[in-house]
Amino acid sequence: MSNVFVICELEDGKVVDVSLELLTKGRSLANELNCKLEAVVLGKDLKDIEKQIFPFGADVVHVGDDERLDPFTTLPHNAVIVELFKKEKPQICLLGATTMGRDLGPRISSELFSGLTADCTSLEIGPHTDKKAGKEYTDLLYQIRPAFGGNIVATIINPECRPQMATVREGVMKQEICDANYKGKVKTIDVASILKPEHLVVKVIERHMEKSKVNIKNAPIIVSGGYGMGSKDGFQLLYKLAEVLGAEVGASRAAVDAGYAEHERQVGQTGVTVRPKLYIACGISGQIQHTAGMEESSMVIAINNDPNAPINNVADYVITGDVNDIIPKLIKAYKKNTK
16 A cells, blocks of 8 residues: 545635645645655646645645546546556545545445545544454554544544545645645546546536535634524524624524524534634534534634533633623623724
């Protein structure tokens, strides 16, 4: 087995954020394993695409430039990557937990008889001892994610099969440029020799993507509400507070499931991972699914009538009381002191 591979996803000719985040993490893993970081990019008109990737520490960029690879369809992408992996034999492969990654990852792992762990919140390198088989393993990928409804945090390993594959949601990993002048090697994938007519039976006639009007991922301040807000009308208090703070409104899964807020505002394991400068959690109990998506906020303020709510364990400041009383007072105090 050889190196750490990241399958990069493109949108409008640009490498998406989750892929850049995985390149950052992949560089760290490759350093620990003393191996190379390699990226795979498939699409059309990919001239100079490596310039977006090299600064994140990729030693090699495999480029498959063919008009039949854009837009994304499963069969041709799967065929090209499986053929590449049979040749290169990566020890680790990372994908974004996007629509593309969730479609492509299981197919690749199935064809290569490998494992795949979905929606990881952390990736680490470590050893493992199989006492029954009497084997010692070093440098395994610890694929860490909440399990059983978030009641436990599971560490999953794959000692025997390669590549060790994992998907990660956008925002879970940090995105950092390794070296703006980092230079690697570009390798061209011979797509024409791989694709066959049976890989091209599905064609995209028209593709329309509507951009979300909500952008909580990059908001510096988030006012987030949970089931404790009581109703959709109760959420209006959060919009008022967000308006005076210049913030975006988020929500827990329980609030979204109850119809208090739209899914695109959901923060947590099954929503968006955020790292704002200030996160105000209102009426949120703080189950692990939610805290996994906001625990790296620079400052957390929790407002809850339960002094023992789990959210208090990750909060910098805790206000115990009724959100319907406290939020109006916060709005009034902020307006008074910012004139």
